[in-house]
Amino acid sequence: xxxxxxxxxxxxxxxxxxxxxxxxxxxxxxxxxxxxxxxxxxxxxxxxxxxxxxxxxxxxxxxxxxxxxxxxxxxxxxxxxxxxxxxxxxxxxxxxxxxxxxxxxxxxxxxxxxxxxxxxxxxxxxxxxxxxxxxxxxxxxxxxxxxxxxxxxxxxxxxxxxxxxxxxxxxxxxxxxxxxxxxxxxxxxxxxxxxxxxxxxxxxxxxxxxxxxxxxxxxxxxxxxxxxxxxxxxxxxxxxxxxxxxxxxxxxxxxxxxxxxxxxxxxxxxxxxxxxxxxxxxxxxxxxxxxxxxxxxxxxxxxxxxxxxxxxxxxxxxxxxxxxxxxxxxxxxxx
Amino acid sequence: xxxxxxxxxxxxxxxxxxxxxxxxxxxxxxxxxxxxxxxxxxxxxxxxxxxxxxxxxxxxxxxxxxxxxxxxxxxxxxxxxxxxxxxxxxxxxxxxxxxxxxxxxxxxxxxxxxxxxxxxxxxxxxxxxxxxxxxxxxxxxxxxxxxxxxxxxxxxxxxxxxxxxxxxxxxxxxxxxxxxxxxxxxxxxxxxxxxxxxxxxxxxxxxxxxxxxxxxxxxxxxxxxxxxxxxxxxxxxxxxxxxxxxxxxxxxxxxxxxxxxxxxxxxxxxxxxxxxxxxxxxxxxxxxxxxxxxxxxxxxxxxxxxxxxxxxxxxxxxxxxxxxxxxxxxxxxxx
Numbered sequence: 086x087x088x089x090x091x092x093x094x095x096x097x098x099x100x101x102x103x104x105x106x107x108x109x110x111x112x113x114x115x116x117x118x119x120x121x122x123x124x125x126x127x128x129x130x131x132x133x134x135x136x137x138x139x140x141x142x143x144x145x146x147x148x149x150x151x152x153x154x155x156x157x158x159x160x161x162x163x164x165x166x167x168x169x170x171x172x173x174x175x176x177x178x179x180x181x182x183x184x185x186x187x188x189x190x191x192x193x194x195x196x197x198x199x200x201x202x203x204x205x206x207x208x209x210x211x212x213x214x215x216x217x218x219x220x221x222x223x224x225x226x227x228x229x230x231x232x233x234x235x236x237x238x239x240x241x242x243x244x245x246x247x248x249x250x251x252x253x254x255x256x257x258x259x260x261x262x263x264x265x266x267x268x269x270x271x272x273x274x275x276x277x278x279x280x281x282x283x284x285x286x287x288x289x290x291x292x293x294x295x296x297x298x299x300x301x302x303x304x305x306x307x308x309x310x311x312x313x314x315x316x317x318x319x320x321x322x323x324x325x326x327x328x329x330x331x332x333x334x335x336x337x338x339x340x341x342x343x344x345x346x347x348x349x350x351x352x353x354x355x356x357x358x359x360x361x362x363x364x365x366x367x368x369x370x371x372x373x374x375x376x377x378x379x380x381x382x383x384x385x386x387x388x389x390x391x392x393x394x395x396x397x398x399x400x401x402x403x404x405x406x407x408x409x410x411x412x413x414x415x416x417x418x419x420x
Numbered sequence: 421x422x423x424x425x426x427x428x429x430x431x432x433x434x435x436x437x438x439x440x441x442x443x444x445x446x447x448x449x450x451x452x453x454x455x456x457x458x459x460x461x462x463x464x465x466x467x468x469x470x471x472x473x474x475x476x477x478x479x480x481x482x483x484x485x486x487x488x489x490x491x492x493x494x495x496x497x498x499x500x501x502x503x504x505x506x507x508x509x510x511x512x513x514x515x516x517x518x519x520x521x522x523x524x525x526x527x528x529x530x531x532x533x534x535x536x537x538x539x540x541x542x543x544x545x546x547x548x549x550x551x552x553x554x555x556x557x558x559x560x561x562x563x564x565x566x567x568x569x570x571x572x573x574x575x576x577x578x579x580x581x582x583x584x585x586x587x588x589x590x591x592x593x594x595x596x597x598x599x600x601x602x603x604x605x606x607x608x609x610x611x612x613x614x615x616x617x618x619x620x621x622x623x624x625x626x627x628x629x630x631x632x633x634x635x636x637x638x639x640x641x642x643x644x645x646x647x648x649x650x651x652x653x654x655x656x657x658x659x660x661x662x663x664x665x666x667x668x669x670x671x672x673x674x675x676x677x678x679x680x681x682x683x684x685x686x687x688x689x690x691x692x693x694x695x696x697x698x699x700x701x702x703x704x705x706x707x708x709x710x711x712x713x714x715x716x717x718x719x720x721x722x723x724x725x726x727x728x729x730x731x732x733x734x735x736x737x738x739x740x741x742x743x744x745x746x747x748x749x750x751x752x753x754x755x
Contacts, residue, residue: 225583239683241583246576248560248685250721253576255682258715262598263675271715340598347590348574348683350583380593380606386585 089416093409094216096159099144099199100405103127103165103189105180108136110144111398112153113405117217119398121151133183137196144197161201162407163189164209164400169251173203202411206230207254208245209403210392211238214355216406218399219390223352227345229256229338232358234270235278235285241349257282261341280337283313283360290316290330301326317363328366335367339374346383357392357399364391424751428744429551431494434479434534435740438462438500438524440515443471445479446733447488448740452552454733456486468518472531479532496536497742498524499544499735504586508538537746541565542589543580544738545727546573549690551741553734554725558687562680564591564673567693569605570613570620576684592617596676615672618648618695625651625665636661652698663701670702674709681718692727692734699726 094115101110104127111122125143130136148155165187167178173190181187194201204212211228214220220228224243230236235257239246246253257278258271265275267288279285291308294301302324306315319327342354356364372389394402429450436445439462446457460478465471483490500522502513508525516522529536539547546563549555555563559578565571570592574581581588592613593606600610602623614620626643629636637659641650654662677689691699707724729737 241576241581241588242579244577244579246581246684248576249687250685252717253683253685255715255717258682259679260675260713273713273715340595344594344679345683347593348588348680349581350585350588350590352584378595378608380590380608382587382590 090413093159093412096409096412097153097157098405098408098412099158099161099197100401100403100408101140101161101163101193102400102404103163103181105166105182108140109401110140111401111405112144112148112151112158113217113402117213117394117402117405119401120153121147122401123147128182131182133187133189133192134196136183137192140193141196158199160408160410160412161193161197161199162209162212162404162409162411163193163201163203164206164404164407165189165203166205168203168205170202170204170208170245170247171251173201175203200408200411200415202407202414204245204403204407206400206403207236207238208247209407210357210394210399211240211245211355211403212406212410213394213399213403214357214392215240215243216409217402218394219355219392220353223388225349225351226353226355227256227342227349227351228355228357229361230358231281231283231356231360233283235276235282236358239349239351241351246349256341256345259341259344261337277337277341281334281341281360286313286316286330286334286360287311289333290326293326293330293333297326299326303327313360313363317360317366320363320366331363331366332370334360335370336374338367339371339376340378342371342387342389343375343378343380346387347380350383351387353388353390355390355392357394361391362396425748428494428747431744431747432488432492433740433743433747434493434496434532435736435738435743436475436496436498436528437735437739438498438516440501440517443475444736445475446736446740447479447483447486447493448552448737452548452729452737452740454736455488456482457736458482463517466517468522468524468527469531471518472527475528476531493534495743495745495747496528496532496534497544497547497739497744497746498528498536498538499541499739499742500524500538501540503538503540505537505539505543505580505582506586508536510538535743535746535750537742537749539580539738539742541735541738542571542573543582544742545692545729545734546575546580546690546738547741547745548729548734548738549692549727550575550578551744552737553729554690554727555688558723560684560686561688561690562591562677562684562686563690563692564696565693566616566618566691566695568618570611570617571693574684574686581684591676591680594676594679596672612672612676616669616676616695621648621651621665621669621695622646624668625661628661628665628668632661634661638662648695648698652695652701655698655701666698666701667705669695670705671709673702674706674711675713677706677722677724678710678713678715681722682715685718686722688723688725690725690727692729696726697731
């Protein structure tokens with residue numbers, strides 16, 4: 086198996102990121118090097134099969150131009166909204182122009198004749214980190230995406246934990262405070278997402294601004310336009326309330342990660358997304374809170390990592406990694 | 421693989437439960453039928469290899485007596501304190517008479533010439549439920565043992581989640597209340613164990629008795645001798661405070677299970693242990709609280725089950741199931 090994995094690590098993969106308007110793709114080489122990239126308009130095709138054929142043409146043209154033999158591509162990975170990683174079917178994706186359900190993986194596999202895997206954003210990001218990013222040395226880790234929401238993907242013994250309906254890993258919707266006044270978009274209160282997403286960070290800053298009269302550069306920004314980016318920038322400039330906000334965000338995240346550790350005992354947590362770019366401003370508080378809340382048996386075993394995939398290429402590299410996984414599965418179906 | 425599993429399901433397994441004083445074992449047939457059982461004194465052997473040889477002799481004699489051909493045993497499972505399920509080695513087990521580390525699995529495998537697996541209590545119990553008990557239809561489930569402590573084992577896609585050091589699945593030490601005054605034996609406050617173990621149930625009842633002047637049969641029991649069993653018995657007799665105690669226990673358990681669901685999206689939770697015998701008295705409150713705290717995507721997908729292994733044989737059946745797993749691994753190392 087190790088030998089197969091080594092061969093696969095040196096092969097080429099096609100990563101496809103299907104968005105509502107545009108679809109981008111890249112041929113990715115060893116170590117996550119993007120060899121060439123292109124795109125087509127998603128909305129130009131009302132039938133998914135036509136889209137898949139156009140995609141193949143575009144990939145072939147791009148590969149020819151770049152001097153790449155398309156038969157060297159061992160696997161294809163596709164990231165798309167509402168896709169089920171087990172079936173490769175997108176269901177109820179209102180952003181896609183094709184009638185639901187869309188059999189993404191099966192159709193692309195027929196059109197390209199290469200193994201195809203599919204994944205949602207967080208799972209693709211985790212695969213990207215495992216094959217090309219910060220988690221290359223780990224096969225037990227938890228990826229947490231801190232962006233508009235809080236997403237997650239859990240890798241245990243090299244396998245993504247998916248559950249029967251590929252719905253596992255919604256750690257952003259773990260309830261971390263049962264007495265919380267923070268109402269989540271899921272309809273419940275006190276979800277992790279309400280503390281550690283961009284929106285959560287803004288809610289914390291607003292509360293802190295209201296609770297004191299302390300001077301802060303954030304007071305010059307109207308409360309309803311205040312963004313997590315403003316707060317991160319203010320924290321980087323040393324603004325105390327902004328720094329306290331990021332510290333509080335880290336504390337909640339540390340508590341939550343301590344509980345997650347009691348579940349799967351990961352070797353590492355890796356953070357990705359807009360809020361994760363402010364890693365230096367919440368990392369220390371997170372680790373301190375993590376240690377304080379951790380069951381002693383897990384002490385000193387876990388690394389906290391920031392994603393090291395290029396932010397703008399992470400989706401494509403994640404998709405390519407899903408393709409590599411699909412190729413591996415053809416050799417070992419139980420992997 | 422399915423064919424192999426069918427053959428294995430119809431084979432015999434030896435389950436061994438090593439305790440500090442006594443070791444019991446059983447030869448287990450299809451559907452978890454215990455065909456014969458025996459035991460030797462753990463403390464009679466100061467060298468583990470001698471213990472293993474004596475165990476083999478005892479098993480052979482027992483099998484002969486029962487008319488069982490020992491070569492029909494396909495796998496051996498061993499449950500022991502502080503055993504690492506990945507290495508089969510018991511480390512730091514002060515209850516065992518042999519110097520630590522004890523290479524349980526390797527030694528038994530050499531002595532018996534059959535694949536041997538090892539597991540701690542909760543993991544063995546989960547395997548027992550999967551092969552012989554309430555979870556035969558599931559391969560994504562969480563086992564929660566409610567006894568002196570709260571233990572757990574997590575099965576995802578048929579595999580036990582163990583982590584690199586076989587320390588995963590300490591859900592009893594998830595912190596469920598950060599403002600709790602209940603100090604856990606782990607040194608932290610607010611662990612699930614402090615609410616749902618036998619000790620947790622007693623703490624809840626004491627609080628409830630102090631908080632009201634309401635009549636209760638529990639008031640006739642001195643506070644320092646009050647046990648979870650007393651409370652379960654009183655609940656079954658309709659005592660209001662005892663019933664409220666079990667309801668509160670169920671509510672906390674339901675909240676916790678809702679968060680666990682966001683992790684691995686199990687098909688079922690299965691409960692085992694002394695407190696789990698009071699399942700009828702906390703089940704409704706647990707399910708109601710679970711639903712209220714659950715992310716909507718998981719709605720109506722999870723079963724709540726009480727273990728259906730015979731209480732006194734569960735450890736042996738769990739160990740035999742671990743043996744069946746060990747046999748399966750010889751056919752498919754990645755399983």
